[in-house]
Structures are given as structure tokens and as C-alpha cells.
Amino acid sequence: xxxxxxxxxxxxxxxxxxxxxxxxxxxxxxxxxxxxxxxxxxxxxxxxxxxxxxxxxxxxxxxxxxxxxxxxxxxxxxxxxxxxxxxxxxxxxxxxxxxxxxxxxxxxxxxxxxxxxxxxxxxxxxxxxxxxxxxxxxxxxxxxxxxxxxxxxxxxxxxxxxxxxxxxxxxxxxxxxxxxxxxxxxxxxxxxxxxxxxxxxxxxxxxxxxxxxxxxxxxxxxxxxxxxxxxxxxxxxxxxxxxxxxxxxxxxxxxxxxxxxxxxxxxxxxxxxxxxxxxxxxxxxxxxxxxxxxxxxxxxxxxxxxxxxxxxxxxxxxxxxxxxxxxxxxxxxxxxxxxxxxxxxxxxxxxxxxxxxxxxxxxxxxxxxxxxxxxxxxxxxxxxxxxxxxxxxxxxxxxxxxxxxxxxxxxxxxxxxxxxxxxxxxxxxxxxxxxxxxxxxxxxxxxxxxxxxxxxxxxxxxxxxxxxxxxxxxxxxxxxxxxxxxxxxxxxxxxxxxxxxxxxxxxxxxxxxxxxxxxxxxxxxxxxxxxxxxxxxxxxxxxxxxxxxxxxxxx
RNA sequence: UGGGGUGUCGCCAAGUGGAUCAAGGCACGGGACUUUGACUCCCGCAUUCGGAGGUUCGAAUCCUCCCACCCCAGCCA
Numbered sequence: 001x002x003x004x005x006x007x008x009x010x011x012x013x014x015x016x017x018x019x020x021x022x023x024x025x026x027x028x029x030x031x032x033x034x035x036x037x038x039x040x041x042x043x044x045x046x047x048x049x050x051x052x053x054x055x056x057x058x059x060x061x062x063x064x065x066x067x068x069x070x071x072x073x074x075x076x077x078x079x080x081x082x083x084x085x086x087x088x089x090x091x092x093x094x095x096x097x098x099x100x101x102x103x104x105x106x107x108x109x110x111x112x113x114x115x116x117x118x119x120x121x122x123x124x125x126x127x128x129x130x131x132x133x134x135x136x137x138x139x140x141x142x143x144x145x146x147x148x149x150x151x152x153x154x155x156x157x158x159x160x161x162x163x164x165x166x167x168x169x170x171x172x173x174x175x176x177x178x179x180x181x182x183x184x185x186x187x188x189x190x191x192x193x194x195x196x197x198x199x200x201x202x203x204x205x206x207x208x209x210x211x212x213x214x215x216x217x218x219x220x221x222x223x224x225x226x227x228x229x230x231x232x233x234x235x236x237x238x239x240x241x242x243x244x245x246x247x248x249x250x251x252x253x254x255x256x257x258x259x260x261x262x263x264x265x266x267x268x269x270x271x272x273x274x275x276x277x278x279x280x281x282x283x284x285x286x287x288x289x290x291x292x293x294x295x296x297x298x299x300x301x302x303x304x305x306x307x308x309x310x311x312x313x314x315x316x317x318x319x320x321x322x323x324x325x326x327x328x329x330x331x332x333x334x335x336x337x338x339x340x341x342x343x344x345x346x347x348x349x350x351x352x353x354x355x356x357x358x359x360x361x362x363x364x365x366x367x368x369x370x371x372x373x374x375x376x377x378x379x380x381x382x383x384x385x386x387x388x389x390x391x392x393x394x395x396x397x398x399x400x401x402x403x404x405x406x407x408x409x410x411x412x413x414x415x416x417x418x419x420x421x422x423x424x425x426x427x428x429x430x431x432x433x434x435x436x437x438x439x440x441x442x443x444x445x446x447x448x449x450x451x452x453x454x455x456x457x458x459x460x461x462x463x464x465x466x467x468x469x470x471x472x473x474x475x476x477x478x479x480x481x482x483x484x485x486x487x488x489x490x491x492x493x494x495x496x497x498x499x500x501x502x503x504x505x506x507x508x509x510x511x512x513x514x515x516x517x518x519x520x521x522x523x524x525x526x527x528x529x530x531x532x533x534x535x536x537x538x539x540x541x542x543x544x545x546x547x548x549x550x551x552x553x554x555x
Numbered sequence: 556u557g558g559g560g561u562g563u564c565g566c567c568a569a570g571u572g573g574a575u576c577a578a579g580g581c582a583c584g585g586g587a588c589u590u591u592g593a594c595u596c597c598c599g600c601a602u603u604c605g606g607a608g609g610u611u612c613g614a615a616u617c618c619u620c621c622c623a624c625c626c627c628a629g630c631c632a
Binding site: 007008009033034035037067069070072073123125126127130131134135136137138139140141168169171172174181182183184185187190192193194195209211212213215216232233234235236237238239257259264312313314316317318319320321322323325326328329330332333336337341370371400402403411412413414415444445446453454455456457458518519520521522523544545546547548549550551 | 556557558559560561562565566567568569570578579580581582589590591592593594595624625626627628629630631632
């Protein structure tokens with residue numbers, strides 16, 4: 001009878017309460033408010049999933065709003081990349097694309113209103129003086145000597161600030177709240193500062209810009225945002241958020257905070273990632289090892305997998321460090337279901353089938369996806385000379401090793417059983433080629449006599465193999481929490497391995513950039529834009545779980 | 556140091572009208588299946604809920620005190 005209710009997070013619980021009490025007339029309206037000062041990353045993905053997800057769950061809307069109040073740090077270039085990334089992730093804001101700068105005139109009027117109410121004043125303290133006046137955690141701050149200017153004088157001074165009469169940094173407009181508040185943000189916070197920098201959208205229309213706390217709550221209010229969701233570090237700001245809305249007596253939006261996403265072995269901090277790009281360790285913000293959405297996309301992560309991940313980690317107020325293995329699990333899960341299977345040899349070893357007719361080529365039928373036969377098949381050419389994976393052969397294999405070794409028989413996936421009958425070596429004793437014989441009766445991979453074989457290995461016909469480059473990746477940092485310590489010291493310099501002499505099956509010759517495949521027995525790979533016709537370049541998204549590696553690792 | 560927060564299995568995270576409710580996922584271990592040592596499928600995995608007291612027949616859930624960690628003193632967001 002009582003249906004097992006899906007556990008909800010605390011935010012959805014609040015939204016449901018508000019819905020039940022008809023707090024906003026049944027309306028749920030959220031917003032995603034990035035500052036256009038960089039690229040969106042996995043941490044933003046969590047916020048996006050929450051902002052859009054909560055609204056969608058209750059039939060509400062989500063606005064995209066660029067929080068562009070600091071032109072010295074922002075650029076329109078980021079606006080475009082952010083829009084593309086959000087769409088790629090799978091969310092849409094309809095025609096509700098807003099900018100805090102849309103509200104500058106309105107915000108200015110609110111500031112004038114505060115002045116008229118005696119709740120704001122122009123302050124001439126320098127940045128250093130202001131810091132001194134602010135006090136400390138144990139001592140209250142002191143009131144600015146300019147705190148009690150008349151409304152008329154404040155109005156005049158503020159108008160002249162806007163007119164550009166004063167130097168940058170010489171004056172600010174401040175809210176008159178409480179210099180003794182235990183919350184620093186309430187000790188007469190700055191509302192407007194002078195910044196003689198042209199705005200990326202408005203040009204030189206303004207030389208004073210509103211601060212975040214003032215802008216954000218009023219933008220929310222103006223847009224009718226019911227639930228303003230943000231991360232934990234803004235908990236202290238909520239008191240100010242509420243003060244502005246209450247004092248100006250405008251629509252009351254409410255702010256709720258959830259914990260940011262932290263991933264092990266990962267940092268999303270620009271100050272820590274940029275040095276890696278500058279040092280040439282990473283190729284750019286879309287390097288496949290980057291935690292940016294652009295990087296994850298190039299790496300082969302799917303939007304679905306990122307959304308499933310965000311869904312799984314939940315929403316709470318507890319600081320947490322999530323194991324990257326969790327993220328990897330969700331790409332594997334998604335790609336396992338959708339990626340077509342192909343064969344590719346990363347570290348090739350030549351195999352010659354001694355008893356196979358020279359010059360003969362057979363087409364072997366292989367499933368695009370064995371779990372879904374309805375997805376069809378493809379033909380894979382087979383011939384006398386093949387490439388197999390070097391690590392699928394051992395000259396002195398332990399008993400647990402199911403692959404090829406002298407005298408051992410294995411199945412070539414979708415082809416024949418072969419037995420190793422000889423090993424060619426060079427002067428250094430390095431294995432250069434294997435000689436095998438095949439059993440013609442096992443075509444397709446089944447032995448009519450019921451004979452079993454422990455190992456099945458993948459291969460590519462040498463005569464039609466397509467040369468390819470494969471880039472293998474490992475975590476970018478060697479330490480679990482790269483937010484601490486020297487970023488350049490903690491980087492994993494072996495996080496990228498470029499393999500140039502790989503061979504893949506012919507069907508991959510012109511695979512389109514961005515498409516994902518499972519190289520059987522190896523992992524998921526995504527075609528990189530660096531590919532050229534006839535020579536694809538693959539990025540390893542994530543490897544398959546490798547039980548053998550664990551067994552071998554134990555000795 | 557003042558204020559604001561958080562502490563449930565190795566990592567996330569449900570569970571707060573008190574009484575077989577300590578969900579689920581990841582990771583890990585074992586087994587089955589297998590033309591991917593993949594996938595899938597079984598099984599195992601906190602007598603215990605930051606700690607100590609207290610109230611009670613009974614507390615992760617209520618009370619008291621304590622401890623740890625995170626955030627705040629940008630004219631950043």
C-alpha cells in the first residue's frame with residue numbers, strides 16, 4: 001500500500017513543503033547564475049543538474065542568468081562556451097537568457113531608494129581603511145566617519161560617482177547596517193564600487209558596478225525566482241540577501257545552500273589548472289584530462305553519464321570528497337549500453353597463420369553489440385597475417401593466464417581457434433612475430449567437436465588494418481586532494497600516453513569525431529577532432545574493469 | 556577568538572510524529588554465467604549512527620555538555 005517513496009534530498013523536501021503550503025502560488029522557479037569568467041566544469045554540472053532538475057521535477061522553470069557585474073574578470077567568449085556546454089549537458093532555458101547587467105539601471109534605482117531611506121551612504125574610506133574599520137572576529141568594527149552624511153549629500157555624491165567624477169577606489173556606496181554584527185557581511189557592505197573598466201556587453205555606459213550580494217538577490221527577485229540554490233560558501237551571505245529584499249520590500253526569493261562537488265584526484269580551480277596549461281602539461285581547457293565540460297566531452301564522457309552521476313551523488317550540506325571511481329562507473333555504464341563494439345590493437349604483435357592460404361581474405365561477421373543482436377552486424381576481414389595485442393602473448397605463461405603461449409590454443413574473436421606453434425625473435429631476444437595454425441572447422445569461433453578454449457583475444461587483419469593513434473589517460477594528479485600543495489609538483493606527468501603505431505579494424509577508417517566505441521576487452525574510446533582521413537585518433541574515455549590485471553598484480 | 560554550517564559502512568547517501576529500518580549506489584571480497592578475464596546475475600560487507608552523559612520500557616532520531624572539520628574580516632563571485 002504505502003508506496004516506497006524515492007528518498008528526496010533536503011531541497012526537494014523544502015520545495016514540496018512550499019508547494020503544499022502554496023507559498024508561491026504553486027510556482028517553482030530557479031536559476032543557474034554563472035559568472036562568465038571561465039569554462040564550466042564538473043562542479044558546475046552538479047549545480048546545473050540541481051538548478052534545472054529541481055524545477056523540472058515540479059513543473060517549474062529555470063533561467064540562465066549571467067552574473068556579469070565585474071567586467072575586469074569577464075568575457076563574452078565565456079558566455080558562448082557556457083551556453084554550448086549547458087545545452088550539451090541536456091538542459092534548456094528557453095528564451096530566458098538573462099544578464100545581471102540587464103538590471104543595472106534598475107539596480108541603480110534600488111540603490112537610490114536605499115539612500116533615500118537612510119539605509120545607504122557614500123563612503124570615502126580607502127580599501128585599507130575600510131579593512132581596518134571592519135574589525136575582527138572578536139572585535140566589532142567601527143563606524144565610518146562618512147556614515148552619517150545627509151541623504152542629499154549621498155544622493156549628490158552617488159550621482160557624481162556614476163558620472164565618473166571620482167577616481168577608481170576613492171569612494172563606494174555602502175549599506176548602513178551594523179558594524180558590530182558578528183557576520184562580517186553585515187558590517188556595512190559595499191553596494192557599488194567605482195571601476196573604470198568598460199563592460200563586455202554595455203561598453204563604457206557605466207563606471208560604477210554593483211556588488212554580488214546586492215545584485216544577486218535583487219536579480220532573483222526581479223525574475224521571480226522562488227528557490228535560489230547555491231553552494232555552501234554562501235551561507236553567510238544569506239543574511240544580507242534577506243536584508244536587501246526585506247529592506248527594499250520586494251518579492252522575496254529564498255536562498256538555499258548545498259555542498260559543492262569535490263572529486264578525488266581532481267581540482268577544478270582555475271588557479272591550479274592554468275599553470276598546467278601554461279607549462280604545456282595540458283593542451284588547453286579542453287584537454288581530455290581536464291575536469292571542464294569541454295575536456296570531459298572530448299574525453300568521451302556522455303551528458304547522460306554525467307547527469308546520472310550527479311543524480312547518484314545526491315544533494316546535501318555535508319562537505320564531501322567523492323571518489324572519481326564513481327564518475328568512471330557511470331560512463332562505463334552508459335557507454336556499455338550504447339557504444340558499438342570494434343577491435344583495435346594498441347601494442348601490435350604480428351601473427352602469421354602458417355596453414356592459412358596466402359592472399360586469401362575472409363569476411364567474418366561480428367555483432368555491433370552482442371547484447372543487442374538487433375543492432376546488426378559488420379564484416380571484419382581476416383587474412384593470413386594479423387596483429388594481436390602484445391600482452392595477449394606470454395612465452396612462459398602462468399597457469400592462470402588464459403591467452404596465447406607456445407603450444408596454447410585460443411579463440412580469435414569471431415574468427416578461428418589458433419594454436420601457437422612458433423615464436424620469431426630478433427637478435428636481442430625480443431619476440432617479433434608468432435606462428436600459429438588455425439582450425440578451419442572453428443570458423444566463427446565455435447568448435448564443432450565441443451572443444452573449449454579459455455581465452456578469446458581480439459585481432460586486426462594486417463592486410464587491411466587502419467593505422468591509428470590512441471591516447472591513453474590516467475588521473476591528472478597524483479594526490480587525492482590536489483587543492484592542497486604545489487599543483488605543478490602534484491601533477492601526474494604520466495597521465496597521458498600517446499600510442500602511435502596502433503591498428504584498428506577497417507570500419508573505423510573514417511569514424512566521425514566525437515563518436516564512441518568499445519574496443520573489445522580494452523575500454524571505451526572516443527574519436528578525437530585531431531583525426532585525419534584514414535588515420536583516426538582515439539581518446540581513451542575509460543578502461544574496462546580488468547579482473548585479470550588484479551590477478552596478475554597479485555603475482 | 557565571534558558568527559554561520561556539518562559530522563550515519565573505505566567513498567557518497569537515505570533514515571529525525573522514539574519501539575525488528577541502520578535503505579540504496581560506488582569501492583571491495585566470494586561465486587555463477589561468458590566467443591569481451593567486459594556486461595549481467597547471486598552472496599558478503601556499520602549489534603552501530605563524532606564522543607560522553609541524561610530522559611525512557613525503548614533513541615541515529617529528544618535534552619545537556621564536549622570534540623572534529625568546513626565557511627566568513629575582496630571596493631571577487
